[in-house]
Amino acid sequence: xxxxxxxxxxxxxxxxxxxxxxxxxxxxxxxxxxxxxxxxxxxxxxxxxxxxxxxxxxxxxxxxxxxxxxxxxxxxxxxxxxxxxxxxxxxxxxxxxxxxxxxxxxxxxxxxxxxxxxxxxxxxxxxxxxxxxxxxxxxxxxxxxxxxxxxxxxxxxxxxxxxxxxxxxxxxxxxxxxxxxxxxxxxxxxxxxxxxxxxxxxxxxxxxxxxxxxxxxxxxxxxxxxxxxxxxxxxxxxxxxxxxxxxxxxxxxxxxxxxxxxxxxxxxxxxxxxxxxxxxxxxxxxxxxxxxxxxxxxxxxxxxxxxxxxxxxxxxxxxxxxxxxxxxxxxxxxxxxxxxxxxxxxxxxxxxxxxxxxxxxxxxxxxxxxxxxxxxxxxxxxxxxxxxxxxxxxxxxxxxxxxxxxxxxxxxxxxxxxxxxxxxxxxxxxxxxxxxxxxxxxxxxxxxxxxxxxxxxxxxxxxxxxxxxxxxxxxxxxxxxxxxxxxxxxxxxxxxxxxxxxxxxxxxxxxxxxxxxxxxxxxxxxxxxxxxxxxxxxxxxxxxxxxxxxxxxxxxxxxxxxxxxxxxxxxxxxxxxxxxxxxxxxxxxxxxxxxxxxxxxxxxxxxxxxxxxxxxxxxxxxxxxxxxxxxxxxxxxxxxxxxxxxxxxxxxxxxxxxxxxxxxxxxxxxxxxxxxxxxxxxxxxxxxxxxxxxxxx
Numbered sequence: 001x002x003x004x005x006x007x008x009x010x011x012x013x014x015x016x017x018x019x020x021x022x023x024x025x026x027x028x029x030x031x032x033x034x035x036x037x038x039x040x041x042x043x044x045x046x047x048x049x050x051x052x053x054x055x056x057x058x059x060x061x062x063x064x065x066x067x068x069x070x071x072x073x074x075x076x077x078x079x080x081x082x083x084x085x086x087x088x089x090x091x092x093x094x095x096x097x098x099x100x101x102x103x104x105x106x107x108x109x110x111x112x113x114x115x116x117x118x119x120x121x122x123x124x125x126x127x128x129x130x131x132x133x134x135x136x137x138x139x140x141x142x143x144x145x146x147x148x149x150x151x152x153x154x155x156x157x158x159x160x161x162x163x164x165x166x167x168x169x170x171x172x173x174x175x176x177x178x179x180x181x182x183x184x185x186x187x188x189x190x191x192x193x194x195x196x197x198x199x200x201x202x203x204x205x206x207x208x209x210x211x212x213x214x215x216x217x218x219x220x221x222x223x224x225x226x227x228x229x230x231x232x233x234x235x236x237x238x239x240x241x242x243x244x245x246x247x248x249x250x251x252x253x254x255x256x257x258x259x260x261x262x263x264x265x266x267x268x269x270x271x272x273x274x275x276x277x278x279x280x281x282x283x284x285x286x287x288x289x290x291x292x293x294x295x296x297x298x299x300x301x302x303x304x305x306x307x308x309x310x311x312x313x314x315x316x317x318x319x320x321x322x323x324x325x326x327x328x329x330x331x332x333x334x335x336x337x338x339x340x341x342x343x344x345x346x347x348x349x350x351x352x353x354x355x356x357x358x359x360x361x362x363x364x365x366x367x368x369x370x371x372x373x374x375x376x377x378x379x380x381x382x383x384x385x386x387x388x389x390x391x392x393x394x395x396x397x398x399x400x401x402x403x404x405x406x407x408x409x410x411x412x413x414x415x416x417x418x419x420x421x422x423x424x425x426x427x428x429x430x431x432x433x434x435x436x437x438x439x440x441x442x443x444x445x446x447x448x449x450x451x452x453x454x455x456x457x458x459x460x461x462x463x464x465x466x467x468x469x470x471x472x473x474x475x476x477x478x479x480x481x482x483x484x485x486x487x488x489x490x491x492x493x494x495x496x497x498x499x500x501x502x503x504x505x506x507x508x509x510x511x512x513x514x515x516x517x518x519x520x521x522x523x524x525x526x527x528x529x530x531x532x533x534x535x536x537x538x539x540x541x542x543x544x545x546x547x548x549x550x551x552x553x554x555x556x557x558x559x560x561x562x563x564x565x566x567x568x569x570x571x572x573x574x575x576x577x578x579x580x581x582x583x584x585x586x587x588x589x590x591x592x593x594x595x596x597x598x599x600x601x602x603x604x605x606x607x608x609x610x611x612x613x614x615x616x617x618x619x620x621x622x623x624x625x626x627x628x629x630x631x632x633x634x635x636x637x638x639x640x641x642x643x644x645x646x647x648x649x650x651x652x653x654x655x656x657x658x659x660x661x662x663x664x665x666x667x668x669x670x671x672x673x674x675x676x677x678x679x680x681x682x683x684x685x686x687x688x689x690x691x692x693x694x695x696x697x
Contacts, residue, residue, distance in 0.1 A: 004232075005130050007198075007206040009073035010098045011141045011188060014044045016148065017096070019065060019087045020078030021048040023056050028102055029078040031150040032138065033057070039155040041145040047072055049087075064090060071095035076138070076148050081105035084134065085119055092127040101133030102150055107194045108135055117196045124197040136193030137170040140177075143187045143212050153178070161185015161436075162214035162298045166203035168192055168221045169248075172287060176217060179291040183433035185298075187212045199224055201232040204243065208235040216241055217294045219287070221248045223272075226592040230616075233279040242456055243281045244294045247272055271590045274614035280459045282452050288441065292449035295438040299415040302457030306384035307333035308450060309377050310356035313363040313401075317389035317421065317443075318356035324447035325387070330454065332356075333382040342376045363394075363401050370404040371411075378412035385453065387446055388418045390428070390439075398428035406435035419446045475697040477670050481526040483571050485693035489674070492661040494654050496688045499573030505548035508572050512547035515574040521550040522573075522690075523558040527565035529692055534561035539575065547572060576687040581636055581646050582676035583686070585655060587617065587662050589670055595662050599624075599655060601633040602676045609633075617659050624655035637679070644681040651679045654686045670694040 018036070022029035029050075036042055037057065047068055050061040062068055065075070065087055071094045077087050084103050091099050101120075106113040117134070124131045132139065138149030142161075147154040151174065159180035167173035170191040177189055188210065190203045200218055207213040216236055223229045236243050249269065276283045282297075284290045308330050310321045325332060332355045335343075343353045346369050352358035357377060362369050378386050388405060390398070402418070409416045418432045420439040432439045440446040480488070483501045490496040498515050501524045502508045512519050523536035531537050535557030538550040551570040558567055582602030590596050597619050600612035613630040615623060628634055628648065639645035654677060662669045671694040679686045 004202060004205045007098070007130075007202065010100070010130075010132065010139055011206075011210075012144055012146065013072070013074035015047070015070075015072040016042070016044060016074045016076065017047040017049060017065065017068060017072040017091075018076045018078065019049040019091075020080075020083075021050050021056050021061065022078075023053070027078075028150045031152060032076060032078055032102065032148065035147040035149055035151070035154050039145075039158075040147050045072070065094060065096075066090045068094060071097075073097050074148070075099045077101045077103060077133075078150070079103065081113075081116075085116060085123075088120065088123055088129075088131070092123055092129045096129060098130045098132060100136070100138055100148060101131060101193070101196075102136065102138055103133075104135040106134045107196070117194060120196045131197035132190070133193040134196065137174075137191050140189040141187070142185075142189070159183075159185045160187065162187060162212065163217055163294050164203075164207035164210065164213035164215070165189040165217045166192065166200045166207065167217075167219040168195070168200060169219060172219050172246075175287055176219075176291060179288075179295075179438075181433065182291075182429075183436045183438040184291055184295045185436065195224060199228065201225065201229040204229075205232040205235050208232065208239045208241055214241060215294045215298045216243045217245075217290055218243060219246045219248065219290070223592050226590070226594060230275070230279065230593065233281055237280050240460075242294075242297045243279075244284060244290050244297070244452075245276060245281050246284050246287060246290050247276075268590055270614060271593055271596050271616075274596065275593050275616050277459075278616055280456070282456055284452065289445065289448060289452075291438070292440050292445055293452045296415055296417065296449050296453050297456065299436070299438075300385075300413070302453045302460070303384055304457050304461045306454040306457055307331050307382050309333050309335075309380070309383045309386045310389065311359070311374055311377055311386055312356065312389040312391075313359045313361070314389065314391045315352065315358045315360070317391040318352070318358045321387050321389045321419070321443050321446075322356050324443045325450070328447040328451045330447065330450055333380065333384075335377070335380050336382065339376050339380045343373055346373050364397060367397070367400045367404055370401055371408045374405060374408040374416070375411040378408060378414055378416055384414055385450055386412075386414065386416045387443075387450070388416060389421065389443060390418055391421045393422050393424045393426050393428060395426060398426070399431060402428035402431040406431060406437060409435065409437060417446060417449075419443050477694050477696050479526050479529070480693045480695065481524055481568060482522065482531075482691060483524055483568075484526075485672075485691040486688060488693055489658070489661070489672075489688050489691055493657045494688050495650075495685050497573045497576055499571055501569050501571050502551060503569040505551050508551040508570065509544040509548040511572050512541070512544045515572065517542045518575045519547055520573050520575050521547060521554055522571045523554040524568040524571045525558060525562075525565050526568075528558055528562055528567075531558075534558050576678045576689060577680050577684055579644070580678050580680040580684065582689075583651065583679055584612070584673075584675045585658060585677045586673040586675070587658060587669070587671065588673075595666065595669075597627075597655065597659060599627055599631075601631060601636060605631075605633045618663050619655055619659040621649075621652040621656045624652040627655070628652070646679045647682050647684055647686060648679075649682075650684075650686040651677070654688075668695050668697060670696045 020029040024030045048061045075091045075096045107117045157177045163186045173191040207216045312318045351360050418439040486496045519541045521538045536554045541547045584600050584602050584606050586598045595617040598614050600606045605611040611632045613627045637646040673692045
């Protein structure tokens, strides 16, 4: 994988050429020029290219890029699609470092457009000139007030701040930016368009190193280069910058829409979500939640074991807020004695002084008390976040309360979060927004954002996994027989029952006593994956004669059901100890993100309840333990209601061994499915009872 380029010339260039500058105000070239000249604070050199006009707005125009006296750092391409390739070739010949292609009409239109994009990609690879787009709205650096974009909304969306945005899709990106109306502040925004060269990953990587970005928000429809995305997410994690992601395409409908929109792989929703959790990426469900969570993280860092306080003047709203806190699995803080003493001194005798704090009518009679009591709650050592339910707008009264709450925020190091529940927004709402307190619009959403915030703190206290992701190799695949697959797993250190493939009943009669009873007999064929479905499995055989007869029976049944299958004979194995739990353990190759381990309790837990957990490789024994504890059925492994506890340590070791096997041969191993892996009681180990191994090449 190639390294990431320096994108500083894209966000803060010293010189720019606008190719396709126009006097027509409503054109792409005209709007882009107006944003640069009228609404940006660009202090570098601006060149204009227009084939038919000698000047525009008093600035001289060159007929073509090749006529420029020197190479600008950044080119903005706003000519019609038919002229884009010529402009790009001239930019490359001149030595331009980055081109922003605003023009549409390429890969999103069909095969002809994709062919032109392929030319663009070759040009970028052969010259080193980076391409952003095509079919993108441009780039916005709000903190430096630079808008190399045709968006007519640029001039209205200029509240600076610490959140960087990298989105696939301009409309949703602008939707995020316009949450400046409730106080969110943004540093940078890129909407990547068709991603012929630069991808969302490149911008996440840049923002990971940008000093004015503290939190990164992203909207993803697809990930074209999994290892590159993982490397960018790792860079953000190592820089201590949370990434908040909204992944489009988590249902069949969404996947189809995303594919038609971006022509990129959406990947498996379950695998994406597992990878996000592993990398500390906070996955959210909608755009408002992305703003809620990103803004909260921009205002403070989540401590481990965070506790919540609720502070308001409506008893009903406070009770409902507490309910939402509890339903989200959060914990209300217990105040220190000195906090309770101060609240008792300042608030009416009928106020509720615990947590939640209900100040009652003091907001009407003496709103100045709000600041002092709220500051006391916010500075209590047990409190990490404060929720401020605001169920209604009392006009000027609410404005005074908002002012006092904002003053309390200045006296506190933790986020105080107003929850504006009324459909009527007025001066109080605007004051919260102006103070950067970013009101959340429902108690449910606030509790959800608090949950994400606190979970991030728990993740930061853990560890960052190493070496995630791998490319997809070429070549056909082949499936090993059960005996071959088990031999590979035995060689990797997993416990496999003793056994061998026999080709006749007589061989089975001779082998079975040496293995020890009871034994199992299974048809041996790489062409038959589900042996029990064709009558190819017989269990619990206790004599040599039974074993011999079973060999003939399973081979006959398999041939009857699948006459074309290649049959090597039958696998005769010593059966594992009875009892314990059956586990599904598999590793498969995701086409975007590489090898993924899936683990779950077998039987109904997998088939009906879909109780599984996933990780990108590598998985060591400690990470395996964390995976198992995510399963709803994990108490069954611990020994539920007096049952014997299972050998979880052996199970974790088996999971780590499978991971190590795949890590050692990543290009060769396509998939391993062990179903079941029988985990005995503590000390009895974990045994591979059935396995399918698929190799590539």
